[in-house]
Amino acid sequence: MSEDGAAVLDVKDLRTVFETAQGAIHAVNSVSFDLRPGELLGVVGESGSGKSVTMMSLIGLLGTTAATVDGAHVNFDGMDLLRVTEDELRAVRGAGIGFVFQDPMTSLNPVFTVGFQLMEPLRNHMGMTTREARQRAVELLELVGIADAEKRLSDYPHQFSGGMRQRVMIAMALSCDPKVLIADEPTTALDVTIQAQILELMKELRHKLGMAIVWITHDLGVIAGIADRVMVMYGGQIVELAPVIELFKNPQHPYTRALLQTVPSVRGSRAERLRVIQGQPPILFSPPQRCSYSARCNHAFDRCLAADPARISVGDGHDVACFWDPETGEPR
Amino acid sequence: MSDAGASPLVQVRGLKMHFPIYAGIFRRHVGDIKAVDDISLDIRESETLGLVGESGCGKSTAGRAVLRLYDITGGSITVDGTDISDIDKEKLRHLRPKMQMIFQDPQASLNPRMTVAGIIGEPLVEHMSLSRAERLERVYELMDAVGLNRSFANRYPHEFSGGQRQRIGIARALALHPKFIVCDEPIAALDVSIQAQVVNLLEDLQEQFGLTYLFISHDLSMVRHIADRVAVMYLGKIVELAPRDELYGAPLHPYTQALLSAVPEPDPVRESQRKHIILTGDVPSPSNAPVGCNFCTRCPRAEQICHEIEPEFRQVDKGRYTACHFVGDTAIKTAEPTVGETVKP
Amino acid sequence: MTDVTPDSLAAARPPQSQWRNVWDQFKTHRGAVWGMGFFIFVVLAVTLGPYIWTIDAQYIDIRARNSGPTLAHPLGTDQLGRDTLARVLEGGQVSMAVGITAMLLALVLGAAIGVVAGYFKRLDGPLMRLTDLFLALPLLPLLLVIIMLFRDTLRAAFGPETGIFMLIVFVIGITSWMQTARIVRGDVLALKEREFVIASRSIGTPSRRMILRHILPNVLSPITVSATLGIANAIITESALSFLGLGFPSDFPTWGRLLFDSTDYLQQYPERVLWPGLAISLTVLSVNYIGDGLRDALDPRIRGR
Amino acid sequence: MLNYSIRRLLLAIPTLIAISLIIFLLLDLAPSDPTANLPLTIPPEVREKIRQSLGLGDPIYIRYLLWCKQFFVNEPLNILEQWFGWGSGDRLRVLSWQTRSPVVDLIVERMPQTLWVVGMSYVVGVLIALPIGIISAYRQYSWFDQIGTFVSMVGFSVPTFFTGVLVIVIFSVWLGWFPSIYDTTHQVTDWESFLFQVRQMIMPVAVLALFNAAQISRFMRASMLDNLNQDYVRTARAKGLRERTVVMIHVLRNSLIPVVTVIALGVPQIFGGAIITEQVFKVNGLGQLLIISIQGGDLPTVQTLTFIFAVLIIVFNLVADVLYGILDPRIRYD
Amino acid sequence: AERGSDGEVKIIYWQAPSTMNPYLSGGTKELEAASLVVEPLARYDQDGNMVPWLAESVPTVDNGGVSADLTTINWKLKEGLLWSDGSPVTSADVVFTWKYCADPAGGCAQSEKYNDVTDVKAVDDLTVTVTFGVPKPFPYGPFVGAQAPIIQAAQFADCLGAKAPECTDANFGPMGTGPFRVTEFRPNDVISFEANPNYRDPDKPAFATVTFKGGGDTASAGRSVLETGEFDYAWNMQLAPDVLGAMEAAGKGTVVSAFGTLVERIMINLTDPSPALGDARSTKAHPHPFLSDPAVRQALSMAIDRALLVEIGYGAAGKPSCNVLPAPAIYKSTANDGCLVQDIEGAKKLLDDAGWVPGGDGIRAKDGVRLSILYQTSTNAVRQDFQALIKQWWSEIGVETELRNIDASVFFGGDPGSPDTFQKFFADVEMYANNFDGTDPEAYMANWECKQAPTPETQWQGNNMPRYCSEEYDALVAKMAQTGKLEERAELAKAMNDKLMQEYIMLPLVDRGRVSAHSNTLGGVVLNVWDSELWNVADWYRTKTQ
Numbered sequence A: 001m002s003e004d005g006a007a008v009l010d011v012k013d014l015r016t017v018f019e020t021a022q023g024a025i026h027a028v029n030s031v032s033f034d035l036r037p038g039e040l041l042g043v044v045g046e047s048g049s050g051k052s053v054t055m056m057s058l059i060g061l062l063g064t065t066a067a068t069v070d071g072a073h074v075n076f077d078g079m080d081l082l083r084v085t086e087d088e089l090r091a092v093r094g095a096g097i098g099f100v101f102q103d104p105m106t107s108l109n110p111v112f113t114v115g116f117q118l119m120e121p122l123r124n125h126m127g128m129t130t131r132e133a134r135q136r137a138v139e140l141l142e143l144v145g146i147a148d149a150e151k152r153l154s155d156y157p158h159q160f161s162g163g164m165r166q167r168v169m170i171a172m173a174l175s176c177d178p179k180v181l182i183a184d185e186p187t188t189a190l191d192v193t194i195q196a197q198i199l200e201l202m203k204e205l206r207h208k209l210g211m212a213i214v215w216i217t218h219d220l221g222v223i224a225g226i227a228d229r230v231m232v233m234y235g236g237q238i239v240e241l242a243p244v245i246e247l248f249k250n251p252q253h254p255y256t257r258a259l260l261q262t263v264p265s266v267r268g269s270r271a272e273r274l275r276v277i278q279g280q281p282p283i284l285f286s287p288p289q290r291c292s293y294s295a296r297c298n299h300a301f302d303r304c305l306a307a308d309p310a311r312i313s314v315g316d317g318h319d320v321a322c323f324w325d326p327e328t329g330e331p332r
Numbered sequence B: 001m002s003d004a005g006a007s008p009l010v011q012v013r014g015l016k017m018h019f020p021i022y023a024g025i026f027r028r029h030v031g032d033i034k035a036v037d038d039i040s041l042d043i044r045e046s047e048t049l050g051l052v053g054e055s056g057c058g059k060s061t062a063g064r065a066v067l068r069l070y071d072i073t074g075g076s077i078t079v080d081g082t083d084i085s086d087i088d089k090e091k092l093r094h095l096r097p098k099m100q101m102i103f104q105d106p107q108a109s110l111n112p113r114m115t116v117a118g119i120i121g122e123p124l125v126e127h128m129s130l131s132r133a134e135r136l137e138r139v140y141e142l143m144d145a146v147g148l149n150r151s152f153a154n155r156y157p158h159e160f161s162g163g164q165r166q167r168i169g170i171a172r173a174l175a176l177h178p179k180f181i182v183c184d185e186p187i188a189a190l191d192v193s194i195q196a197q198v199v200n201l202l203e204d205l206q207e208q209f210g211l212t213y214l215f216i217s218h219d220l221s222m223v224r225h226i227a228d229r230v231a232v233m234y235l236g237k238i239v240e241l242a243p244r245d246e247l248y249g250a251p252l253h254p255y256t257q258a259l260l261s262a263v264p265e266p267d268p269v270r271e272s273q274r275k276h277i278i279l280t281g282d283v284p285s286p287s288n289a290p291v292g293c294n295f296c297t298r299c300p301r302a303e304q305i306c307h308e309i310e311p312e313f314r315q316v317d318k319g320r321y322t323a324c325h326f327v328g329d330t331a332i333k334t335a336e337p338t339v340g341e342t343v344k345p
Numbered sequence C: 001m002t003d004v005t006p007d008s009l010a011a012a013r014p015p016q017s018q019w020r021n022v023w024d025q026f027k028t029h030r031g032a033v034w035g036m037g038f039f040i041f042v043v044l045a046v047t048l049g050p051y052i053w054t055i056d057a058q059y060i061d062i063r064a065r066n067s068g069p070t071l072a073h074p075l076g077t078d079q080l081g082r083d084t085l086a087r088v089l090e091g092g093q094v095s096m097a098v099g100i101t102a103m104l105l106a107l108v109l110g111a112a113i114g115v116v117a118g119y120f121k122r123l124d125g126p127l128m129r130l131t132d133l134f135l136a137l138p139l140l141p142l143l144l145v146i147i148m149l150f151r152d153t154l155r156a157a158f159g160p161e162t163g164i165f166m167l168i169v170f171v172i173g174i175t176s177w178m179q180t181a182r183i184v185r186g187d188v189l190a191l192k193e194r195e196f197v198i199a200s201r202s203i204g205t206p207s208r209r210m211i212l213r214h215i216l217p218n219v220l221s222p223i224t225v226s227a228t229l230g231i232a233n234a235i236i237t238e239s240a241l242s243f244l245g246l247g248f249p250s251d252f253p254t255w256g257r258l259l260f261d262s263t264d265y266l267q268q269y270p271e272r273v274l275w276p277g278l279a280i281s282l283t284v285l286s287v288n289y290i291g292d293g294l295r296d297a298l299d300p301r302i303r304g305r
Numbered sequence D: 001m002l003n004y005s006i007r008r009l010l011l012a013i014p015t016l017i018a019i020s021l022i023i024f025l026l027l028d029l030a031p032s033d034p035t036a037n038l039p040l041t042i043p044p045e046v047r048e049k050i051r052q053s054l055g056l057g058d059p060i061y062i063r064y065l066l067w068c069k070q071f072f073v074n075e076p077l078n079i080l081e082q083w084f085g086w087g088s089g090d091r092l093r094v095l096s097w098q099t100r101s102p103v104v105d106l107i108v109e110r111m112p113q114t115l116w117v118v119g120m121s122y123v124v125g126v127l128i129a130l131p132i133g134i135i136s137a138y139r140q141y142s143w144f145d146q147i148g149t150f151v152s153m154v155g156f157s158v159p160t161f162f163t164g165v166l167v168i169v170i171f172s173v174w175l176g177w178f179p180s181i182y183d184t185t186h187q188v189t190d191w192e193s194f195l196f197q198v199r200q201m202i203m204p205v206a207v208l209a210l211f212n213a214a215q216i217s218r219f220m221r222a223s224m225l226d227n228l229n230q231d232y233v234r235t236a237r238a239k240g241l242r243e244r245t246v247v248m249i250h251v252l253r254n255s256l257i258p259v260v261t262v263i264a265l266g267v268p269q270i271f272g273g274a275i276i277t278e279q280v281f282k283v284n285g286l287g288q289l290l291i292i293s294i295q296g297g298d299l300p301t302v303q304t305l306t307f308i309f310a311v312l313i314i315v316f317n318l319v320a321d322v323l324y325g326i327l328d329p330r331i332r333y334d
Numbered sequence E: 001a002e003r004g005s006d007g008e009v010k011i012i013y014w015q016a017p018s019t020m021n022p023y024l025s026g027g028t029k030e031l032e033a034a035s036l037v038v039e040p041l042a043r044y045d046q047d048g049n050m051v052p053w054l055a056e057s058v059p060t061v062d063n064g065g066v067s068a069d070l071t072t073i074n075w076k077l078k079e080g081l082l083w084s085d086g087s088p089v090t091s092a093d094v095v096f097t098w099k100y101c102a103d104p105a106g107g108c109a110q111s112e113k114y115n116d117v118t119d120v121k122a123v124d125d126l127t128v129t130v131t132f133g134v135p136k137p138f139p140y141g142p143f144v145g146a147q148a149p150i151i152q153a154a155q156f157a158d159c160l161g162a163k164a165p166e167c168t169d170a171n172f173g174p175m176g177t178g179p180f181r182v183t184e185f186r187p188n189d190v191i192s193f194e195a196n197p198n199y200r201d202p203d204k205p206a207f208a209t210v211t212f213k214g215g216g217d218t219a220s221a222g223r224s225v226l227e228t229g230e231f232d233y234a235w236n237m238q239l240a241p242d243v244l245g246a247m248e249a250a251g252k253g254t255v256v257s258a259f260g261t262l263v264e265r266i267m268i269n270l271t272d273p274s275p276a277l278g279d280a281r282s283t284k285a286h287p288h289p290f291l292s293d294p295a296v297r298q299a300l301s302m303a304i305d306r307a308l309l310v311e312i313g314y315g316a317a318g319k320p321s322c323n324v325l326p327a328p329a330i331y332k333s334t335a336n337d338g339c340l341v342q343d344i345e346g347a348k349k350l351l352d353d354a355g356w357v358p359g360g361d362g363i364r365a366k367d368g369v370r371l372s373i374l375y376q377t378s379t380n381a382v383r384q385d386f387q388a389l390i391k392q393w394w395s396e397i398g399v400e401t402e403l404r405n406i407d408a409s410v411f412f413g414g415d416p417g418s419p420d421t422f423q424k425f426f427a428d429v430e431m432y433a434n435n436f437d438g439t440d441p442e443a444y445m446a447n448w449e450c451k452q453a454p455t456p457e458t459q460w461q462g463n464n465m466p467r468y469c470s471e472e473y474d475a476l477v478a479k480m481a482q483t484g485k486l487e488e489r490a491e492l493a494k495a496m497n498d499k500l501m502q503e504y505i506m507l508p509l510v511d512r513g514r515v516s517a518h519s520n521t522l523g524g525v526v527l528n529v530w531d532s533e534l535w536n537v538a539d540w541y542r543t544k545t546q
Ligand SMILES: Nc1ncnc2c1ncn2[C@@H]1O[C@H](COP(=O)(O)OP(=O)(O)OP(=O)(O)O)[C@@H](O)[C@H]1O
Pocket: A018, A019, A020, A025, A027, A045, A046, A047, A048, A049, A050, A051, A052, A053, A054, A065, A218, A283
């Protein structure tokens, strides 16, 4: 799938299954994508569509829960992350792939100073001395725009506001110059003005550091402003993958189209009535044997119920997994 | 402040809600969290007033204070002609049917140990003397009205999805035929695809029952969709109040402008061309508000005067109110509803 | 059609009462089920047992004293020839009764004080000071003093056994409600800010019904856990009192007393300590497991899934 | 924090006064008698004389005020004088009825063994409990967890008067390894005598430690379980930290916060709560002092001891809160 | 042997001494601990004979030491006696001892010993004369026995009267003449002694130090001597016989026992304890509804198997007893030995003949009065076993019994406010044990004089629990007080004992001996029930064979 040059991250056929008391939940089903150097890949989809689980499966963060991760390969930096030892994987976490989580309020350990938490990966992965790590931590905080960085190192997370905490999380993820940064809904919990600050910061950093970013969100507005390519997930699968402008201009999958129509906007035209996607997202007690969106789809026809559509390319870097062609309104 | 036309159903004047802070060895009263600090607004019959602002600016407190769920610190509230600002508990109880509330978190606002019928029926038990059967009938009607299957009546909240739970909350609020409903971020906890369902439902019900809403949200796009007029709050005060299209079209207060600018556009082309106003810094604590204009610490236009004198909340145009030194009578740009044209599907 | 939506899932299931749900969850906790089974067994044994095993626990069969297990005395006899089985059964009646009643007393007190303190702001200060006062009273000395103090009055009024029973239950109850009260108060304070309580207030529900309908059911889970711990605690405290020579008259069997009496014979007749010892620890153990299971079962985070 | 502590201390004063009064009244109402344990051969007139000489003839409020004065004024003054060497220390102190000696001296004399045995058992209990709690939580429902749960519950539910006698029979009588009677006069001077001290402490310490460990390990386990699923743990893992670091640094520190307060709250029990174990091993510490004083109707001793226990409880409650505040930077008491 | 050559001896008392001053506490444990240090002028040996101790000889009328009118007695101290600090023992110390105990503000626990003493004078350095206000046929109260040892005047000079309790140092470490002196006293815990360098016999004691540990319970004390061998001597092994036997079988130690005057008995209330009577409860105004019938009392006695009681409760440490005055030998009556055999049938017949016939529930009744007994005693394992057994026997003869046990400190506490004291006797029968100090029963037998009955007027003080009132008996008491001759006194005492027994005023059960245990390596132990058990500790030694 990688076109220009080597992808930094190449995921093929990733599957994740949770064992629960009610039965196995197939949270991620045969997900494949790649990430090119310096690119920002947006991931959208409603709650429970498997966005977080996909990303955490990549680097074994589901470790202690009863999850089985399987797949063809997850190539990163010359290794297959699905087949390395726990120690090697740990070396990748933080150093090769940075992670920023959704909730800045709970993602930092409340009883350690921000400085300690920032310096931890530095000492761990880069073998820095405390003094070097401290120096670097100050730089990092300045990088993410926290004033008076030197002093704030000895503050505790609760002394920071939500936005600042999220900046600390970002600084922490950036600390070891990872090749890939995975940001799991980093702004969902924040106010719009703070979100704007963070988005601005990310744009700037990306420019400066040139790493590849995966940005998970369910806010299409955020995606529109920041992503290069967008990946739409539904029911643990990628239903559409396209460059951002292409996706907004020419959405192919009925789910993407519906998604784009449900959100009102502060500018633009104001619809008298909002469009809704009827029905509920599926709970995946088995791997899909039919299109998982078919139950809610306006265009579903018999084939959708008989087989799970494969991902096909419909244009320049534009993939979709659907039997229905919006151009013609007919099955493909 | 009342505008011409329909007389307001709810009239709030100088509402203050301060939470005291005690400190020191003897727990002395050393200050207040001024969660709501002197706000005034009218809500007309059958309209929706949107109340927006950042987290912690006092929206919920204002909403609850208006319903007298708190003992307010100052000001007056009149609902449907009755002044409820310091009415006694029992009288207030009898006024409750008129004014109801829908809550932010549908999970948290439903008692996990009561059945749906119990939850929706609770107001009926409190205020109407209905027989068991009559009550059940009314519960069923309400469930129909909000689009819940009657067979769900004996289930518990945790057996429902978020959208369905919010419908239960709405049904409970509707049970007593209220005139006025405070919706405290009714969609914030819901998934995007479900938000729309709930908003549509609220609109339908308004039409059907002639309801009046105070719609609290921090989702500016949703407020734009549902509200007739919008009030913007910042740190316990209303900084701007205007009819919807005027506000979104031509925001007057620098905070409103920044707020609107911060909302990303779900359109990559336009988003890339748009100019952003990025505010710096964080919202000050409501227990320690700045001198002068509340917004002066973050305002891109702040000048000396802003740090000294608190701007007055005044009418600057027909139906438009704002609290900023720089938006004088002279500085009014006439609102042009050019950007925000209404499109009917 | 393999993916199932929550709707169809819910529809397939008949409406269940929440106790049914609690029970379903409870059943998945193996320890709790065993605990419950054993506890019920013990309760049945001590209540019905004496009707089946009809030897009087006080009857002295002097010729059969210090006998090991025989057909006539399956668990042997004590130094006066009283039947151990009968004594364990009768002792269990008292120990269990003490455990359960003392727990109930502590629970009612603790829950009531906790709820009132948490709910009514004005009463919070005084009630919490009272709780602090009780917490700061050294328990065992207090216990000893109260027992010495009121034993005789009560015995005069209600007879030796009932009197002392009431006293012990009262003393254990009155000295163990504070933790419950504190936990419940904390929970009530948090609950009071929960939206469903505010929702109910916005409907105009008066305080009394608010407490009964919304507050109490939701503090059930900590209360239940305190309850199970309380039973265990009361049984153990009663046995400690026996050791200190207080508590029930010495010819009146309780598990604690039986265990204490037989420790003297630990070397000669080790089996004699076994029965009351096992009875106490297994009961406490089972109660603890029940508590564990109940905590899981009543926790909506776990059950709600 | 300071304000908070001062406020708590101020609030404690009325509580303590109330407690001292309650205890005094209760003790006075109790039908125990300081002469009851004298042999029957001592005739009633003599008993009455003894009672009079103990001051039992005075009305209750005089006795209470006298106790207050002796305890709150005379004793502290005496201590000060002893420290600084001025004055004669010639004030009337709180005298025990049984021993006719100052109660405070009795308490001081018994402090060492109580601290050695009961204190040590608490330390040992805590040291055992923490790892057990941690492993049980980390490997929840593993066999280790199941066995740990079982053992700790048994440890909690078997009265120490039984376990104590059991270990004595096994280790003193059958095996002859350890002395069954604690020698309170033993002085540790060299290695030899230290070994003896260890040998005589092993059994009481083990019995009590089992009991303490049982409770604390349950708390530790619960607290660890609460924290293992927190978001920050995921963050720590995402940083590529070793699992050991994640658990032993990030999770443990957070989990210890509530446990440390539980541990602090348990400290007052060291002084009063080990009555039964002290009795079984004849450690003759504060617990035994209390129980014989109660049995002997020795009102001043009981009053003073219980009051000191109450003070300890209040102080350690405060310590627990302060510790909480120190360990958890989010908590600020003001 | 040489002094101090046998190292350490360890003694355990399961009740811990709280003071070393025998005058401030009458408890046995305190007296016996103190007896290692302070000594009387004369004491009793294991057979109850008086032997001179600090005195040259025992004064009698015969040797002229006691005046003919029985009002004065002259004691002469041995020569060369030294206190442990090296100062000489003089008659001034003896005089001081009396002053110390006689001071009314001091709360002396032994002031009984000095009853009727009007003066104690030092005749010279070594001679004192004790003067009594009344003739004393038995003048050996003062300064005789472990209860009345001599204390050092110099040490206690400032401790008279109200100041007595404040002299903590002196009370905890009295100067003495005994074989040991205190090195450390920990009240209610442990006492360390070392050999007294100034002890009068240069070869004694054989032990250099004594550790006197207190506290715990009987079983563990026994275990430490008999099973683990940690201690050499354990006091008062009141354990169930089979437990004690099993311990002794371990082979480390020996159980020794001896009998004194302690008798476990059931007292019968001759007055009506019914609560309905209010203030007149348990007073002579209302005779007991059925226990005033001698036939009932006798039947109750006949139903009891005393031998079995002994077997269950005391083993070698007890003997069935039919006398309340079982010793010394010359006082012991044999007239009542019939009670040794249980006779249920006889008891039934007796009751039948007296008109008490079984009702429908098997309980005997006459004229609507049911034989239903409230039986109280103190809380104590053996006593409760006795209660249970006796209840069963009584039920066999058709008597219903309700048991009640009361905490010892309340039961014996004598608090006039408590309804449960043994003196108030708000029950039909009660059980406890009592004895008398020394060997002379005069005061003891006087307990059942009519005027000794506790009544509300006397604040319930008094020792006549049955409220027995017989002019003949009172006459016997009066006569004994006048009689000096030992044989005559013995006859009188026996007569009184027989009278009580034959009227079944009290039912003696067990003559309780003292049981102690000592390790097999400890020699020289001679158990003495008439004085301190440790009376001859100076003669104790370590047997070298083991
Ligand atoms: N530990 C787990 N055990 C069982 N099921 C799980 C677990 N974690 C996630 N799932 C399931 O996996 C599916 C995907 O979850 P995921 O968290 O990836 O969704 P998401 O797209 O990130 O949603 P959100 O926007 O709410 O974060 C969901 O159906 C969820 O219920």
